[in-house]
Amino acid sequence: MNSTFKKPEDSEIILTELMLPSHSNFSGKIHGGFILSLMDKAAFASASKFSGQYCVTASVNRVDFLNSIEVGELVTMRAKVNYVGHSSMVVGIRVESQNIRTGVVKHCNSSYFSMVAKDETGKTVQVPGLVLSNLNDMRRFLRSIKHIKMRNERKLEFSRQAFEPEKYKHALKDYNVRIDIEGYK
Template structure:
């Protein structure tokens, strides 16, 4: 059953095992955290098991350092029949100072599935504020752009075969 909760934030410390060869947190570790937050958010909204269908527009703005307190915030910004568009912001700070700075942001699309792995309906999210309306409109614009990009990418897939 859906909790109706639209936002989720995961918090943890960046560990030495998360570091790349340059001494900063590895982009792959950040992408894993993004996926975890998107799952937690979409499962809470839908009340169902959800799978990742798309992760895009990932922008690594600033590095995350070992020992930083990391916050991965996820928010539903659009719902389709079985899909949920989740906006993700990753922020980090020195835990002694707690001055958050944006490090990464993106959009993740999650799909609710039933026990057979088939897409299943999710509750509709209806924007209530002007900011929410803008987020929903932005999600729709991005969805249309992804369709165009997908069509363009087909040429590359055919070429590589």
């Protein structure tokens, strides 16, 4: 068990950047890939600040783009560690945009990045424990545990070795698919 503990606030990163025309896609909105790149930087900074080590991205949870971001808006990302394992951390990131002229703020997306702390040789290293000092911290930590558990169960259920297609045949009847697998009825 780890004897060093830190609060989520010890990992907090706030990154703000002006959205330029060079960041836009063909429809004139800010390109989602550019936002994902900024989110990855925020996750790296938050996890590295918390762990005192360089960190790598292990996975990104679902990202739903809720509101588009316009050229000329300020984008602010707030990131902090929500969960820690032995060498892994889940960093929650909230993305908001602000119209400079009107002051209107929009929630654009939220996501969770799983980060792993590494030493100079590339080996995983233990990260500090997490102090849960309020109900929001506890809720975020428990949500991460549930997400990790569900991801592991889904990975096993749909692995080549464990997949049982008979279980899902009828589940596909309401979808726009046709099963045309030789030898499968």
